[in-house]
Amino acid sequence: MKNCLNFTNTEELLCNYSGADKKLKIKYDEEIYLLKFPSEARKNTLLSYSNNVFSEYIGCRIFNSVGIEAQKTFLGIYEMSKDKIKTVCACKDFTTEQWKLYEFQTLKNSFITSETNEKGATLEEIIEIIENHQNIINKKDIKDFFWNMFVIDALIGNFDRHNGNWGILVNTKENEMKPAPVYDCGSCLFSQLSDEQMKEILNNKGSINDRVYNKPVSSITYKGKRINYFEFITSLENNECNNAIEKIYPKIDFQKIYEIIDNTPYMSDIRKEFYKTIITQRYDKILTVAYNKILTNKQ
Secondary structure (H helix, E strand, C coil), X not given: CCCEEECCCCEEECCCCCCCCCEEEEEECCEEEEEECCCECCCCCCCCECXXXXXXXXXXXXXXXXXXXXXXXXEEEEEEECCEEEEEEEEECCCCCCEEEEEHHHHHHCCCCCCCCCCCCEHHHHHHHHHHCCCCCCHHHHHHHHHHHHHHHHHHCCCCCCCCCCEEEEECCCCEEEECCECCCCCCCCCCCCHHHHHHHHCCHHHHHHHHHCCCCCCXXXXXXXXXXXXXXXXXXXXXXXXXXXXXHHHCCHHHHHHHXXXXXXXXXXXXXXXHHHHHHHHHHHHHHXXXXXXXXXX
């Protein structure tokens, strides 16, 4: 399957996925995909549609490049009409008749001491549910997966990883459970910025630093406030997060990441430059700082 595809005349299926963004469930080459469209740029009045399809495509591929399983993504086009063609991201369905997805929100709602049924996530509650939920087996695997995902979310600047867009796969025929592949990465890599805004940021060191040290913050809260990736990770406050950094950091290969970005179709050169710059800066100033502190503390 190539990276550039036309999904216009594919077979459409009944879509059973939730979420605010427009999506289609399709069948292509006998495989099932969720087709995601550009979403409204709700946080940027200078932009009609966000670039979430690029973020989805690149974000998932970066996860896969470091050995964290994520859904397979492909870019293509969809002709809404003769004069309206959209760039879309096809996300391969990783569920089967046997393996069903349970979003973490579902686990939260079935946890007896959970006080809310909202998708918003607190770190304290996430850890409590993993450790104490009676139906979660392989608790260490689930917890390790969460922290590995958190580290790469920090690298790519994901501002919307909540209880409704990560989860576990449950084997309905056997007593088996495993982390679901990472999915729903459309809110990473500053998807709400226009090319013009990215060009301005690249020409301003202070603006770049602002997008490393201050934003985006995680949607996960800790001690009552949204987690600042830089402050939380470099503080080495959480040993399980430190363990994830120590394991994932050596697997980050910028040759692979740059190839993913450079080979992304339909995307402008300025956006490619911005993505490579911001990921490198976040790697150097967040993950590298934390990793070196961890090694120093072990000496």
